[in-house]
Amino acid sequence: MSDTVLSTPAFMGAPPRIALVGNPNCGKTALFNALTGARQKVANYPGVTVERKIGEFLSPAGTRVQLVDLPGTYSLRARSPDEEVTRDVVLGRFQHEAPPDVMVCVADATNLRLHLRLVLELKKLGRPIILALNMMDVAEARGCRVDAAALSAALGVPVVPTVAIKRTGVVGLLDQIDRSMIAMTAALPPSPGNAPDITPGTSSCGWSEPSALDLRAYHQEVEAILAAALRDAGRPSLATRRIDAALLHPAIGLPFLFLVLFLMFQAVFAWAAVPMDMIDKGLGWVQAGAGAALPDGLLKSLLTDGIIAGVGSVVIFLPQILVLFFFILMLESTGYMARAAFLLDRLMGGVGLHGRAFIPLLSSFACAVPGIMAARTIENRADRLATIMIAPLMTCSARLPVYTLIIAAFVPDRTVAGGMIGLQGLVMFTLYAAGILSALAAAFVLKRTIFKGAREPLLMELPSYRLPSPRDILLGLLERARIFLARAGTVIFAIMILLWFLGSFPAAPDGATGPAIDHSFAGMLGHALAPLLAPIGFTWQIAIALVPGMAAREVAVAALGTVYALSETGDALSGSLAGVLAADWSLPTALSLLAWFVFAPQCVSTLSVVKRETNSWFWMLVMIVYMTALAYGAAFVTFHLSSVLLGG
Amino acid sequence: MIPPLPGPAHAALPSTATRQTPGPAPGTSSDPPAGDDCCRLGALRKGQRAVVAGLDDSAVATPLPPGELERRMIEMGLIEGARVEILHEGFPGADPLAVRINDHTLALRRAEAHAVLVTLG
Numbered sequence: 001m002s003d004t005v006l007s008t009p010a011f012m013g014a015p016p017r018i019a020l021v022g023n024p025n026c027g028k029t030a031l032f033n034a035l036t037g038a039r040q041k042v043a044n045y046p047g048v049t050v051e052r053k054i055g056e057f058l059s060p061a062g063t064r065v066q067l068v069d070l071p072g073t074y075s076l077r078a079r080s081p082d083e084e085v086t087r088d089v090v091l092g093r094f095q096h097e098a099p100p101d102v103m104v105c106v107a108d109a110t111n112l113r114l115h116l117r118l119v120l121e122l123k124k125l126g127r128p129i130i131l132a133l134n135m136m137d138v139a140e141a142r143g144c145r146v147d148a149a150a151l152s153a154a155l156g157v158p159v160v161p162t163v164a165i166k167r168t169g170v171v172g173l174l175d176q177i178d179r180s181m182i183a184m185t186a187a188l189p190p191s192p193g194n195a196p197d198i199t200p201g202t203s204s205c206g207w208s209e210p211s212a213l214d215l216r217a218y219h220q221e222v223e224a225i226l227a228a229a230l231r232d233a234g235r236p237s238l239a240t241r242r243i244d245a246a247l248l249h250p251a252i253g254l255p256f257l258f259l260v261l262f263l264m265f266q267a268v269f270a271w272a273a274v275p276m277d278m279i280d281k282g283l284g285w286v287q288a289g290a291g292a293a294l295p296d297g298l299l300k301s302l303l304t305d306g307i308i309a310g311v312g313s314v315v316i317f318l319p320q321i322l323v324l325f326f327f328i329l330m331l332e333s334t335g336y337m338a339r340a341a342f343l344l345d346r347l348m349g350g351v352g353l354h355g356r357a358f359i360p361l362l363s364s365f366a367c368a369v370p371g372i373m374a375a376r377t378i379e380n381r382a383d384r385l386a387t388i389m390i391a392p393l394m395t396c397s398a399r400l401p402v403y404t405l406i407i408a409a410f411v412p413d414r415t416v417a418g419g420m421i422g423l424q425g426l427v428m429f430t431l432y433a434a435g436i437l438s439a440l441a442a443a444f445v446l447k448r449t450i451f452k453g454a455r456e457p458l459l460m461e462l463p464s465y466r467l468p469s470p471r472d473i474l475l476g477l478l479e480r481a482r483i484f485l486a487r488a489g490t491v492i493f494a495i496m497i498l499l500w501f502l503g504s505f506p507a508a509p510d511g512a513t514g515p516a517i518d519h520s521f522a523g524m525l526g527h528a529l530a531p532l533l534a535p536i537g538f539t540w541q542i543a544i545a546l547v548p549g550m551a552a553r554e555v556a557v558a559a560l561g562t563v564y565a566l567s568e569t570g571d572a573l574s575g576s577l578a579g580v581l582a583a584d585w586s587l588p589t590a591l592s593l594l595a596w597f598v599f600a601p602q603c604v605s606t607l608s609v610v611k612r613e614t615n616s617w618f619w620m621l622v623m624i625v626y627m628t629a630l631a632y633g634a635a636f637v638t639f640h641l642s643s644v645l646l647g648g
Numbered sequence: 649m650i651p652p653l654p655g656p657a658h659a660a661l662p663s664t665a666t667r668q669t670p671g672p673a674p675g676t677s678s679d680p681p682a683g684d685d686c687c688r689l690g691a692l693r694k695g696q697r698a699v700v701a702g703l704d705d706s707a708v709a710t711p712l713p714p715g716e717l718e719r720r721m722i723e724m725g726l727i728e729g730a731r732v733e734i735l736h737e738g739f740p741g742a743d744p745l746a747v748r749i750n751d752h753t754l755a756l757r758r759a760e761a762h763a764v765l766v767t768l769g
Contacts, residue, residue, distance in 0.1 A: 074723045074724065075723045077719065077723075079720075110751060111751050111752050112751075113725065113750050113751055113752075114724070114725050114750075114751070114752050117723070210719075211715075211719075212703075212715060212718050212719050212722060215719055215722040215723060215727075216722060216727060216728075219722065219727050233751070236748065236751060240753075241735065244735065244736055244746065244753075245736070248736040248738070248746060249736075250737065250738070250739035250740075250742075251739075253739065254739065338755070341755075342738060342744060342746065342755045343738065343739070345738065345743075345744050345755075345757070346738050346739065346740060346741060346743055346744065355744075380711060382711075453711045454709045454710055454711045455711070456711060456712075457710055457712070457717060457720070457756070457757065457760045458744055458755060458756055458757050458760070459720055459721065459724050459754065459755075459756050459760070460754070460755045460756075461724070461752060461753065461754055461755075462746055462753040462754065462755050463752075463753075
């Protein structure tokens, strides 16, 4: 049907490139894992921030093949930044990236009616396509019988049945990839289909946005193909329907969701405690080792105080982030995540947010950076911006050390409500609740002022429940760990060195009293800021600690230690620092600092990711201004109110 | 865009959408169903089944450009002739809806489901 030969096979030298394309929930990522195993990496596409997943494998014929996993989409008419990448790569519109030589289109065998339309759309591009008929095991279990040969004949493309999650059918797929590549090098045009010609006005790249009419024609074509290839449509998943009858129940659904979230947060703190301790001890050991091996001087200070302490203070959150992502991956791969969005759509709608904003906001409890990046799946730009702007208000794990320190110093360790509730835990919960409520309030205001307009429609598939494969979960976690460590090793590393420089230069003059940081640039900045922060009860020591605290909130704890000239590190520091603080600060000051940390636009990494994701300095500045104003206002009110109430 | 089908509007619906003169829907097959059976997906309750008769997003408030909601709905399987069943309703306000469409399940809000004309059955 298409006689436009769009590209010549480009593997003179470079390995041939194969792209995985398919609807969300078709098992595409499982197939990617089955083909490439751990030989995969994630980078960003140039110019956009959508993650680009690439892996490599050897075909049976011995060719090294590069495999690209494209974001799932229902249509080439892209709606979100993720889907735009899929469209642009498939159409060869990316400047720095040649179009794929072969496309492997993944379709859910139980749901061909919905998935085949994308296959037809891709086929019109005239590039070699293989259809991977995935989830054949589920299809068979449900009595759904697809005749792969008839489907191949009707579609005019090779069809390979697979069960990606169990890695069956992969050999057949690999063989077919080899055959397609050989056919391609022989410069054969793609085999003509028996499809009626429904070509809309074709553009130079053989694709133009289909109209509603074209889409209907595609659907009719799908029906015709299914009439020829679908021997038995099978039954819908009864298990999924029964589970949903409970989990989407008006009375049970939301309580169950909150229970899941509660368990998740328990796990984030409970499971991560031991590995975090080990990382902490390991870092202390490395620091001590480096300290003993190096002569006193700048290099030693840079290595131990700057690099090891700085990067270490971020790496220590790796266990928490992994536990959180373990839950997120589990929720996604079982199919419950879409249900969570369904259950919360109405509640989030109350403040004008999309049900899908739930995932970014949830991730932000570990760290706002992955949270803000997860907002990419939100189609509407205004909804996406609103979500990004409020994500940092969720209490990220980096605020914990600050909260813990101040609570330990100022809140007595006793129980209230008849011994049922610990007072310290109650204060911690209040801080979390303050973050969530203020985020909802901020969304409410934003959606009625800057981001006005009706809500983006909710049109979201609720996939059948399935058991996740441990291997896919593990690979997903490895990917997250790699991304996080890469960031700690680059951006955060550089910022840490800058802040170490600010905190160490100029050096204290000989015979000076007080801590060295007092004489440094950071100290000068702190002293300059002190008058501004006096109305909210901050001492000049706090003002100084806030400067390095810009790198990461928890660094403020270490900086406070430095300012108060304590030499211990880690737990010992927190323990003794709490005592010093309790003696030095008034309670209103401590409460004011807690209020400040709920809102302050902190950590440079978050701000830099906001700049990158929104592709604008403007939104980053808006975030700094609005969050600083909130933080200052909240701290001001807290300080003065508590001063009056406590008679201080 | 497919012109709306004839027949009295459902009581809860804005009247403008359904009072236009119907024309033959290009790209669709069957004749418009009998008027009395026609209502909108957004008005159905849990357990009810129907067949999609047409799409008309003219009365739905949406930030999307005209015709876009219709195209997205077609892409998600809401097309003339599709068998639908309301499986679950959200909370509060029995919104959004989980709708079985042939072989898959779609979540959508009642407001947008009003763009889907259905024949009960």
